[in-house]
Amino acid sequence: MNLLKLGFATSVACACALLLACGDDDSWTPANPNPEMSSLQEESSSSSENSSSSSGVEDEKSSSSSKVKSSSSESEDSSSSEGNSSSSEGNSSSSGSKSSSSEDNSSSSKEKSSSSESSSSSEVVPREVHLECAPENKTIDRGSSTAWKIALPESLSTSTILAGDFTWTFSEDATPSTLTKHGDLSSGAVVYATSGVKTATLEWTLPDSISGTATCSPLQVNGIPIAGCKCTTTSEEVSVTDGEKSVSWTVSGCTSDGANIVAYEWSGEGITGEGTAATALLKHKGEMAQPTLLVTNDDNTVEQVACPAVNAIDMTIPDFVLMGYGATNALTFEETVYSVMIFDIAPEEDMDDDDTRTFICTANRGFSGDGNIRAKLGKYEMEGSDFAQTHVPATAVYGRKSLPFMVDVGNNVSVSCFLDK
Numbered sequence: 001m002n003l004l005k006l007g008f009a010t011s012v013a014c015a016c017a018l019l020l021a022c023g024d025d026d027s028w029t030p031a032n033p034n035p036e037m038s039s040l041q042e043e044s045s046s047s048s049e050n051s052s053s054s055s056g057v058e059d060e061k062s063s064s065s066s067k068v069k070s071s072s073s074e075s076e077d078s079s080s081s082e083g084n085s086s087s088s089e090g091n092s093s094s095s096g097s098k099s100s101s102s103e104d105n106s107s108s109s110k111e112k113s114s115s116s117e118s119s120s121s122s123e124v125v126p127r128e129v130h131l132e133c134a135p136e137n138k139t140i141d142r143g144s145s146t147a148w149k150i151a152l153p154e155s156l157s158t159s160t161i162l163a164g165d166f167t168w169t170f171s172e173d174a175t176p177s178t179l180t181k182h183g184d185l186s187s188g189a190v191v192y193a194t195s196g197v198k199t200a201t202l203e204w205t206l207p208d209s210i211s212g213t214a215t216c217s218p219l220q221v222n223g224i225p226i227a228g229c230k231c232t233t234t235s236e237e238v239s240v241t242d243g244e245k246s247v248s249w250t251v252s253g254c255t256s257d258g259a260n261i262v263a264y265e266w267s268g269e270g271i272t273g274e275g276t277a278a279t280a281l282l283k284h285k286g287e288m289a290q291p292t293l294l295v296t297n298d299d300n301t302v303e304q305v306a307c308p309a310v311n312a313i314d315m316t317i318p319d320f321v322l323m324g325y326g327a328t329n330a331l332t333f334e335e336t337v338y339s340v341m342i343f344d345i346a347p348e349e350d351m352d353d354d355d356t357r358t359f360i361c362t363a364n365r366g367f368s369g370d371g372n373i374r375a376k377l378g379k380y381e382m383e384g385s386d387f388a389q390t391h392v393p394a395t396a397v398y399g400r401k402s403l404p405f406m407v408d409v410g411n412n413v414s415v416s417c418f419l420d421k
Contacts, residue, residue, distance in 0.1 A: 129156065129210055133202045134217035136186075139302070142195045142223050148187040148216055150202065161185060164206040171198050195223030195300035223299030226261070228253040231293055231307035236376070237338050237404050240312045244283040247310040249291055251276045254305075259297040267292045278307075285314035288338075311338035315402050318342040322397075322419055330418035333407050341377070341405040343397040343419065355394040358420045362387050366413030373415055378403040 131153065137146045148168060152161060162183035169178045173193040181187065192198060198219040205211045231251045238245045254261050266273025268291040270280045280289035290309035296302050319339035323329050331341075363371045363386045371386040382390040396403065397419060409415050 129153070129204075129206060129212055131202065131204060131212065131214050132216075133200065133214060135200075135219040137219075138217075139220040139222060140192070141225070142192065142221055145189040145191040146219065147189055148200050148202075150185040152185065156206075160206060164204055167203040169201040169203075171200075174198070192219075192221045195221045197221075197300075220302055222301040222303075224256055224259040224297060224301055226254055226256045226259075226295055226297055226301055226303035228255045229293075229295055229303060229305040231291075231305050233308050233310055235310065236308055236406060237311045237313050238282060239315055239404070240282060240285060240287075241315045244281055245312070246279055246281055247289060248277060248279045249273075249293075249307050250278075251293055251295070251305060251307075254295050254303075256297040256299075256301065259299040259301065261295060262298050263294075263296040265294040265296070267294075280310070282310065282312040285312055285317055287312040309338075311406075313338065313340050313404055315340055315404075318402055320405065325419055325421055327416070327418050330416040332414050332416045333409055334414045336406075336408045336410075338406050339404075340402050342400055342402045344400055345398050345419070347398040348394075351394055351398075353393075353395060356391040357394050357397055358389055359392055359417065360387070360389045360420055361407060361415050361417040363412045364414045364416070369412035370410065371412065372410050373412075374408040374410070375415070375417065376404075376406045378405075 132151045133148055134151070135146050135148055140146050148170075150161075150166065152158070165180060165182050166184065167178070167180045168187045170176070170190055171192070175191045175193070179187065187200075190200075198221055200216040200219075202214045202216060203211070204213075229251055230253045231249055233247060233249045235247075238247055251264060264273070264276055266278040268280075268289070270289055271291040272279050273291060273293075278291050278293075280291070282289060288309050288311045291307045293305040293307055294302055295305055318341065319337070320331050320341045322331060322341060322343050322345070324345060359377050359380070359382070361373050361375050361382065363369060363373050365371050365386070372384075373386070373388040374383045375388060375390075376382070377390065377392060378396065380390040380392050382388040392403075395401075407415055407417060
């Protein structure tokens with residue numbers, strides 16, 4: 001019996017020692033020496049735990065319900081507070097956004113302003129550039145020279161032109177026949193060995209690789225000269241008081257030593273010409289006709305001949321009225337006129353049929369005039385330097401008589417005309 005007790009005590013001691021050696025290792029469970037007792041203990045313990053658990057659950061439910069209500073109230077208050085706070089922050093954010101937008105707009109304005117300043121500080125060259133060129137002289141003689149020039153367009157500055165390259169191509173008889181200039185609007189002198197109509201081609205390259213080509217206005221190179229041509233008309237004014245009138249011009253005296261005259265070319269508004277004569281029809285007061293005449297020989301020479309203008313007047317519609325004698329009643333003209341003048345002067349009792357009156361014109365040269373005067377009253381012509389006069393019958397200038405009147409002011413400032421006894 002004692003041995004059994006000793007053995008049991010030894011076993012317990014060993015089990016305790018083993019338990020201490022293993023520590024808190026949950027994976028090890030000591031063997032139960034009395035299963036039945038252990039089962040009863042487990043049932044009792046389980047019943048106690050269930051009762052405790054049931055009571056605890058009810059307490060937890062009650063406590064949880066109370067907590068939920070409290071939590072709900074707090075949540076609502078908190079949510080409301082947070083909502084107000086959020087709304088305030090939203091408004092603040094919106095205000096910030098507006099401020100940011102304003103700053104962006106301000107930044108955009110600054111960028112546009114900067115861009116505008118940058119654009120204005122540097123020249124923008126148009127993408128399409130059209131240049132025009134022409135000879136410095138429209139007509140030259142064979143063997144002489146002229147320069148071809150570029151007209152500077154308003155769309156380009158001088159600095160842009162100065163940065164460009166210009167290539168000229170001339171006819172085969174020209175010297176030089178081709179050349180390139182940098183930043184120069186002129187080709188320089190070009191000499192032509194043959195007569196006729198000459199053309200030139202211009203090619204250019206400007207900054208930003210802008211390029212183009214143009215054909216220049218033509219040049220007339222004359223060969224053997226034409227001389228002696230004179231174009232005349234029967235009268236420089238024609239009265240249309242009684243209806244339309246036909247006027248005419250003729251050319252004569254043209255010679256060309258060593259060449260033959262081959263053509264007469266008439267042109268102008270209302271002008272009809274053939275050979276050495278041309279005509280026009282004037283219908284109303286104030287109308288004017290003046291032809292342009294080109295004479296050509298068989299050596300490619302073209303000579304332009306000046307023809308006088310013819311003006312239509314109406315004797316029933318006067319332009320000027322002379323009221324009396326002397327310089328105090330003078331009429332002053334600042335440009336050349338073709339007109340009708342009425343003399344509103346009463347006849348004198350002792351006037352004879354052979355009596356004449358003097359019509360006088362004087363020039364105001366100004367700073368650049370030459371004083372030359374040319375005038376015509378009716379059929380009476382006068383010409384002079386600073387002073388010109390003619391004598392007209394007294395019967396032609398009394399009782400509101402009207403006469404055709406022309407005065408050529410020339411390069412003077414003005415010409416003044418009056419009637420004297």
